[in-house]
Amino acid sequence: METTKTMQKDTPQSACKAYSQDYSEDVIPHLPPWGVMTVIDVWLNNAALGLYIVTACALLLRPVTFGILAQPAFVLAWLLLVADLLMLVADLGDPRRFHHMLRTFRPTSPMWVGVWALTLSSVTILIPALWGALGLMNGFELLPPACAASIMAVLDSDAAVNILVTFIALGIICAAGGLCYKGVLFSATSRPVWRKTRWFSAYLTNGGILLGCALFIGLGMALHVTNGLHKLFPAMLVMLVIDMLLLQFHLRPAMRDGSSTLQRRNLGTATVLDAAAFACLLAVIAGVGNPALVALAVLAIAASALMGRHSFVLPTRGV
Amino acid sequence: MTTDTQHLPQKPRGFLQRVIYPFQRGAQPEQQEAVGFFTDTSVCIGCKACQVGCKHWNMLPGLEPRLSGRSYDNTLELSAKTWRHVKFAEVITPDVPANNRQGLRWLLASDSCKHCEDAPCLRACPTGALIRTEVGGVYPQSDICNGCASCVAACPFGVIARSEETGHSHKCTFCLDRVRDGLHPACAKTCPAASIRFGKLEDMRNAARNRLTQLQAQGVTNARLYGLDATENYSSLHNIFLLLDNPAKYGLPEDPIHPARRLKGDYARAIAGVLAGMAIVGASVVFGGYL
Amino acid sequence: MPGLGASFGFGACTNFPRDMRNSDCILIMGSNMAESHPVGFQWVMEAKERGATLIHVDPRFTRTSAVADHHVRIRPDSDLAFLGALINLIIKKKGYFTDFVSQYTNAATLVSEKFSFDENTGLFVGFDPVTRTYDQEPDAWDYELDAQGMPVTDSTLQHPRCVLRVLEKHFESYTSEKAAETCGCSPEDVELVADLLMANSGTDRTSVMAYALGWTQHTSGTQIIKAAGIIQLLLGNIGRPGSGIVALRGHANVQGATDIPTLFNNLPNYIPQPKAIPEHATLKSLLEYGHGLGGRRGKGERGMWRQEGIKGAWAAMPSYMVSLLKAWYGDAATAENEYCYQNLPKMQKDESEQIFFKETLQGIVRGMFVFGQNPAVSSPNSGFHREAMRRLDWLVVVDAFETESAAVWYADPNGPGPETVGTEVFLLPASLAMEKGGSVSNTERLVQWHEPVLEAPGDSKSDLWYVYQLGKRLKALYADSTLERDKALQQLTWDYCKPGDDEPDPELVLREMNGFNTVTGEHLKSTGQLAADGSTACGCRLYCGVYPAQDQNLAKRRGTISDDENFYLNWAWAWPGNSRILYNRASADPEGKPWSERKAIIHWDSNAKRWTGADVPNYVLDKAPDYRPTPESRGMDAIPGNAPFTVHFDGLGWLFAPFGLSDGPMPVHYEALETPVRNTMAAQQISPSTTLIEDSRNAIAAQGDPRYPIILTSYRVTEQFVAGVMTRRSSWINELQPSLFFEMDQELAESLNLRTLDWVIAESKRGSIEGRVLVTPRMAPLMVCGSKVHVVGVPMHFGFKGEVTGDSVNVLTALSLGPNSDIASVKSIACRIRPGRLTPRSEHKDDFRDAYTPLPDAPMKNVPWICKPEGRLDYDN
Ligand SMILES: Nc1nc2c(c(=O)[nH]1)N[C@H]1C(S)=C(S)[C@@H](COP(=O)(O)OP(=O)(O)OC[C@H]3O[C@@H](n4cnc5c(=O)[nH]c(N)nc54)[C@H](O)[C@@H]3O)O[C@H]1N2
Ligand SMILES: Nc1nc2c(c(=O)[nH]1)N[C@H]1C(S)=C(S)[C@@H](COP(=O)(O)OP(=O)(O)OC[C@H]3O[C@@H](n4cnc5c(=O)[nH]c(N)nc54)[C@H](O)[C@@H]3O)O[C@H]1N2
Numbered sequence A: 001m002e003t004t005k006t007m008q009k010d011t012p013q014s015a016c017k018a019y020s021q022d023y024s025e026d027v028i029p030h031l032p033p034w035g036v037m038t039v040i041d042v043w044l045n046n047a048a049l050g051l052y053i054v055t056a057c058a059l060l061l062r063p064v065t066f067g068i069l070a071q072p073a074f075v076l077a078w079l080l081l082v083a084d085l086l087m088l089v090a091d092l093g094d095p096r097r098f099h100h101m102l103r104t105f106r107p108t109s110p111m112w113v114g115v116w117a118l119t120l121s122s123v124t125i126l127i128p129a130l131w132g133a134l135g136l137m138n139g140f141e142l143l144p145p146a147c148a149a150s151i152m153a154v155l156d157s158d159a160a161v162n163i164l165v166t167f168i169a170l171g172i173i174c175a176a177g178g179l180c181y182k183g184v185l186f187s188a189t190s191r192p193v194w195r196k197t198r199w200f201s202a203y204l205t206n207g208g209i210l211l212g213c214a215l216f217i218g219l220g221m222a223l224h225v226t227n228g229l230h231k232l233f234p235a236m237l238v239m240l241v242i243d244m245l246l247l248q249f250h251l252r253p254a255m256r257d258g259s260s261t262l263q264r265r266n267l268g269t270a271t272v273l274d275a276a277a278f279a280c281l282l283a284v285i286a287g288v289g290n291p292a293l294v295a296l297a298v299l300a301i302a303a304s305a306l307m308g309r310h311s312f313v314l315p316t317r318g319v
Numbered sequence B: 001m002t003t004d005t006q007h008l009p010q011k012p013r014g015f016l017q018r019v020i021y022p023f024q025r026g027a028q029p030e031q032q033e034a035v036g037f038f039t040d041t042s043v044c045i046g047c048k049a050c051q052v053g054c055k056h057w058n059m060l061p062g063l064e065p066r067l068s069g070r071s072y073d074n075t076l077e078l079s080a081k082t083w084r085h086v087k088f089a090e091v092i093t094p095d096v097p098a099n100n101r102q103g104l105r106w107l108l109a110s111d112s113c114k115h116c117e118d119a120p121c122l123r124a125c126p127t128g129a130l131i132r133t134e135v136g137g138v139y140p141q142s143d144i145c146n147g148c149a150s151c152v153a154a155c156p157f158g159v160i161a162r163s164e165e166t167g168h169s170h171k172c173t174f175c176l177d178r179v180r181d182g183l184h185p186a187c188a189k190t191c192p193a194a195s196i197r198f199g200k201l202e203d204m205r206n207a208a209r210n211r212l213t214q215l216q217a218q219g220v221t222n223a224r225l226y227g228l229d230a231t232e233n234y235s236s237l238h239n240i241f242l243l244l245d246n247p248a249k250y251g252l253p254e255d256p257i258h259p260a261r262r263l264k265g266d267y268a269r270a271i272a273g274v275l276a277g278m279a280i281v282g283a284s285v286v287f288g289g290y291l
Numbered sequence C: 001m002p003g004l005g006a007s008f009g010f011g012a013c014t015n016f017p018r019d020m021r022n023s024d025c026i027l028i029m030g031s032n033m034a035e036s037h038p039v040g041f042q043w044v045m046e047a048k049e050r051g052a053t054l055i056h057v058d059p060r061f062t063r064t065s066a067v068a069d070h071h072v073r074i075r076p077d078s079d080l081a082f083l084g085a086l087i088n089l090i091i092k093k094k095g096y097f098t099d100f101v102s103q104y105t106n107a108a109t110l111v112s113e114k115f116s117f118d119e120n121t122g123l124f125v126g127f128d129p130v131t132r133t134y135d136q137e138p139d140a141w142d143y144e145l146d147a148q149g150m151p152v153t154d155s156t157l158q159h160p161r162c163v164l165r166v167l168e169k170h171f172e173s174y175t176s177e178k179a180a181e182t183c184g185c186s187p188e189d190v191e192l193v194a195d196l197l198m199a200n201s202g203t204d205r206t207s208v209m210a211y212a213l214g215w216t217q218h219t220s221g222t223q224i225i226k227a228a229g230i231i232q233l234l235l236g237n238i239g240r241p242g243s244g245i246v247a248l249r250g251h252a253n254v255q256g257a258t259d260i261p262t263l264f265n266n267l268p269n270y271i272p273q274p275k276a277i278p279e280h281a282t283l284k285s286l287l288e289y290g291h292g293l294g295g296r297r298g299k300g301e302r303g304m305w306r307q308e309g310i311k312g313a314w315a316a317m318p319s320y321m322v323s324l325l326k327a328w329y330g331d332a333a334t335a336e337n338e339y340c341y342q343n344l345p346k347m348q349k350d351e352s353e354q355i356f357f358k359e360t361l362q363g364i365v366r367g368m369f370v371f372g373q374n375p376a377v378s379s380p381n382s383g384f385h386r387e388a389m390r391r392l393d394w395l396v397v398v399d400a401f402e403t404e405s406a407a408v409w410y411a412d413p414n415g416p417g418p419e420t421v422g423t424e425v426f427l428l429p430a431s432l433a434m435e436k437g438g439s440v441s442n443t444e445r446l447v448q449w450h451e452p453v454l455e456a457p458g459d460s461k462s463d464l465w466y467v468y469q470l471g472k473r474l475k476a477l478y479a480d481s482t483l484e485r486d487k488a489l490q491q492l493t494w495d496y497c498k499p500g501d502d503e504p505d506p507e508l509v510l511r512e513m514n515g516f517n518t519v520t521g522e523h524l525k526s527t528g529q530l531a532a533d534g535s536t537a538c539g540c541r542l543y544c545g546v547y548p549a550q551d552q553n554l555a556k557r558r559g560t561i562s563d564d565e566n567f568y569l570n571w572a573w574a575w576p577g578n579s580r581i582l583y584n585r586a587s588a589d590p591e592g593k594p595w596s597e598r599k600a601i602i603h604w605d606s607n608a609k610r611w612t613g614a615d616v617p618n619y620v621l622d623k624a625p626d627y628r629p630t631p632e633s634r635g636m637d638a639i640p641g642n643a644p645f646t647v648h649f650d651g652l653g654w655l656f657a658p659f660g661l662s663d664g665p666m667p668v669h670y671e672a673l674e675t676p677v678r679n680t681m682a683a684q685q686i687s688p689s690t691t692l693i694e695d696s697r698n699a700i701a702a703q704g705d706p707r708y709p710i711i712l713t714s715y716r717v718t719e720q721f722v723a724g725v726m727t728r729r730s731s732w733i734n735e736l737q738p739s740l741f742f743e744m745d746q747e748l749a750e751s752l753n754l755r756t757l758d759w760v761i762a763e764s765k766r767g768s769i770e771g772r773v774l775v776t777p778r779m780a781p782l783m784v785c786g787s788k789v790h791v792v793g794v795p796m797h798f799g800f801k802g803e804v805t806g807d808s809v810n811v812l813t814a815l816s817l818g819p820n821s822d823i824a825s826v827k828s829i830a831c832r833i834r835p836g837r838l839t840p841r842s843e844h845k846d847d848f849r850d851a852y853t854p855l856p857d858a859p860m861k862n863v864p865w866i867c868k869p870e871g872r873l874d875y876d877n
């Protein structure tokens, strides 16, 4: 009996050609149903919080230089943030249950961290944004003349300034959180491509602040409040270099066998746009005083950010 | 195990209750000894009864019927509508003894949620919709889930998925609604070949070890266990598999990595990015004028 | 199942599936047990876990093969060559169980001098080429008898005419090389299987065989099973735990349907239907002819078959027959009127399904009832069957769904427009099993009662209700007739309702089947109580004992089954007499001691003077092992105490069947009806007694026809159920196996330039079907007699109705009637395959065969959500 059991090994296996129709080529982890809305959400998140952080830093460090531009910038940052939040809620499978994320304490979940950070950001940033809005309304004489003076007086009071500064600082912390989680949401998953990109979160935070700079400058130019904007150029040059390095030497290799050629080409395009922005800014610093170049750089940075995020958030396939 | 449902919160009525309801907490059911599956693929006959049994018990809809051309597997994956899925791999592996002259083997295996000891999906869930049950399973509460899909990206096994119809994420519940009443899960109950075995986790772990020893004694050297022990990168599973080949052939990651292992580092790099950015911007704002 | 009957006595599964776990070696051949009997297969897996070896011999590598220790690939319809080689090897290597063979089989009995077999022609003595039956030389297959009329034996097994030597000579030419050449496997495969079987048989070990359609659906099906019987008798694998031949049945109640039966040529319990011949003219002459009526050849005066009338279980035939007539005709049946024997119709010719469909096509049959069957899909040559149904005046289909058969008048893609069909079709709603009570007799002869658990929707009624109502109306219609022939209806008892009720009660039917005393009305307790004097009535003698008292329906028993209990005698009731293993006397040696402890069932308790053990002895309880009959002994008394096969007149297992089979006392390998191969074993190509249905719609491809080089085989897959009427309506099933496919090997696919999911057309001489390709290494070409043969597999479940649709493979198959069981050969069809799709019907107005309406490209409906996958915890709605 014992002999019979082992007879199966007599099979002349050597003659067999290896063949396989199995699951080893399949992508196992599911792709979450995150689409274009998610891309826009990431971009809006980065834009809003980047803009806020840049504005806050600029205002706190150089209140005189940036005092005026900070007001519309805070308002814009808050509006972008609200848009982002709406996008995020709409992207849920069941938006009516948005608040379910707020009733728990789940710090292990990047999504939870992010939602709390964003919600708190929207509250803390609301104060500087209100300050900005009131300042703007005052500037455009939209406040009721009767109380305009008293409102401004209150705003100028020491207490109000202290409160404002406190909220701006708190806002920075919240915004930093809101900026940080986004990348982790992707990189700390099991999805091919995403799971390999250890620096994706840094790409988003660095890129977010870069995008913030660009929007800040763009806003200033649009409102003709260009005071001190050139001071941001060196920072942008550095961050552009980081951005390009991450795109070319981190994200692009990670995507090599995980996505379509188009997506990888888009990453390349994003790098080229970065390079273009870099060149424009360099030219401006070198003394070419054409505001169009600045505008071009701003647009290039915004477009590069969108492209980079788009091709990364929407992988088609993976290993 | 009891049929007691007292600990469940009241069914909400009216708008206000509906808003409040998710904030309510029922009493925690008493912790019980963990249960588990031992899926012995060496005896699976690929009958798919488990798949139908699961759909039947959980009243899941059928997919659009489509011939896939991939052996006898026409449903292809686990999804929000398919919580159990039987896999069919046709392999000729010259180095492994087969039962016929061609050297052909047909690997059959029934797959479902692994109910990971440390479940990435559960860690990633921001709402608490995914919970660890009193019997150690990972349970998706579809009345809490808001469809953020974090869990979908987190699961390294491609188990949980968000349904387009409901917007919520669904997966195997470990048949909590049966197990709680002392019944076995529908799939295990249906399995005619005892390929899906269900019971106390410890018993299943022992059964898995014994079966491996038995098979190896019978000369099936290619048999191996999957998910019995924690690896460097992943926890043990509450659904232990006995496989007859490389896990990859069955569509199981050879070396699953728990995504949360990267969480801290990725946050650190993100924060570094923010701080660096702020420093650069700050420096630039302060000193930029001198350039 | 005459193959089993001619080997052992009962034409039924000898052991039961759960007993397979006690086996040491399991040969599954001609069945895809894991796929077709997945629940029963758990016992096979348990045996394997206990260390048994599992062998699967099949043309395809199936889910059964996947878990087998050895899979041997053979060409469809070559089984007899394979089994013949096994017999040859077992005898040559002296691997048989000598004590068993010499004492429990007819190995030692001498065969008549007149017997001969011509190896060149492949025919036995007595063949009449005109009638194509063996009706010459009627006594030539008999035993040699001594002066007292007792068979002559040679216990040394050396006499050249003793059965063992005859068998040896008969299978001498079945060498493993020749078998391998015929089957397309290798000689080592054949030897491996023989060695495994021999190593796992004997006093302490047993092997079991399981088969189903891969053996039966062939012209030589009966003889394949006979060959298996020979092997199991040689190896002593019968009547013992983990032994025997497990004849896997199909539908839940197939065994019941043959017991009762729904066959044309039997009365209940294998009593042959009387024929329109002088010998059957009266009850008296019929009873004199004994049982051997059905399969008996010729009319030889001293024919062995006559022994059955006086010796063994069949000697009780008069009591069976009279009790049956009493059950049917009640008080009208009296000794004076032959118990209404003349009410029974006398069969004039073959009336099997294929024949009456032929007559339907010819316009002879005008109306038809179809109960729970779907011939438009499941019957061979469906084009023929569908056309025949469209020639009917009226057709009643009793089914739970609108089957293809019910829709054949308007929806058949191969058929004409509905305007040309004159058939009046009635579709009556049937309730399904869980909506009605009754009993089901399964593979293991177990009669199990079930209660309804659901209310049938709408007007649905049970089949019992329909038949009962039909009978009532017919009786009313003919109540006043004075014609002699209408007495059959007038005298029929038809009282299946409780007093004051109009719903037939299945338990009252069971009562009639079980039998009762016609005077006292008391239920009968066992077959032994049946009498030939009209004092008992019994509608189904094998079921006698299932309902021993008014309040004791044993089919309802649900005793608990513990894991180590083998026989669970308290679960329902099995015929005969609740024995679970037939012939279990053979589990003990001639002295009545078990052959071995490991394989013990029953033994002779010399103190109590009774047979006793774990199973109910399938034996006369108090017949001592040393009992020996005298030449004058009759009935069961004629069976010696060391002979286990009590249905046979000599009490022995028959390696050589002196009667019972119409096409030879031993099997011969003949080729399939349609095959590329010439018969390697004899000049005779196909089984000589095969009946073909001559019709232009039923053309048969000649052997080796180069236009039809491929062997197509049809089968079932786990996911769907036969004609698919019930399963193709469930989205849970359809997603698993949504459409017809052609499984083929890579080489064939490459030569036809096909890839998986390409569309192909398969054509036989009867018709064409289309489907998608599934290229797989599970199919492989076979080297048969030096040339390569490709086998293509197609599941049989599809039709033009239901949620998923597809062509029916039976469009390709042919009508043919194999000897003994009239079964068609659908497992080996000559066909050709070409890429492409069929053209629409509109382009082929006249040609019956190519006419076709394409099915929708993806015959997949948007299956609505049955419900949401929300647990019962969802508060949203
Ligand atoms: N899931 C499911 N179960 C079923 C059914 C169903 O439709 N679906 N049908 C039920 C019914 S009615 C029946 S009768 C049984 C039938 O049960 P099976 O007999 O197991 O069914 P098949 O699939 O028709 O054929 C069995 C095998 O025979 C092989 N075969 C074909 N020709 C030959 C041959 O010449 N020799 C040998 N050795 N093998 C051959 C085929 O490749 C196939 O694998 O199943 C029953 N069970
Ligand atoms: N080519 C090829 N042809 C084959 C075979 C093969 O292997 N190959 N297999 C053959 C075999 S073994 C078989 S058994 C046949 C099967 O052939 P069929 O018996 O024709 O097929 P089923 O699909 O089982 O049909 C059963 C029908 O009964 C109905 N039904 C179910 N329950 C009830 C009830 O309680 N009452 C009534 N009145 N109706 C009910 C169902 O709805 C269904 O329509 O096919 C045969 N045909």
Ligand code: SF4
Pocket: B113, B114, B115, B116, B119, B120, B121, B122, B138, B154, B155, B156, B157, B158, B159, B160, B171
């Ligand atoms: S297998 Fe996936 S879904 Fe299941 S518990 Fe583990 S991570 Fe969660």
Ligand code: SF4
Pocket: B124, B125, B126, B127, B128, B129, B130, B140, B144, B145, B146, B147, B148, B149, B150, B151, B152, B162, B168, B169
């Ligand atoms: S989709 Fe639902 S279950 Fe999944 S992580 Fe989000 S809230 Fe949790």
Ligand code: SF4
Pocket: B053, B054, B055, B057, B058, B083, B084, B112, B113, B171, B172, B173, B174, B175, B185, B186, B187, B188
């Ligand atoms: S445990 Fe229940 S839900 Fe999970 S796969 Fe099994 S049947 Fe489906």
Ligand code: SF4
Pocket: B043, B044, B045, B046, B047, B048, B049, B050, B051, B086, B109, B110, B190, B191, B192, B193, B194, B195, B196
């Ligand atoms: S029910 Fe059991 S045997 Fe059938 S496919 Fe599922 S695990 Fe395998």
Ligand code: SF4
Pocket: C036, C037, C038, C039, C040, C252
């Ligand atoms: S359908 Fe019924 S008879 Fe067939 S395998 Fe399943 S349980 Fe057994």
Ligand SMILES: [Mo]
Pocket: C249, C250, C251
């Ligand atoms: Mo059947």
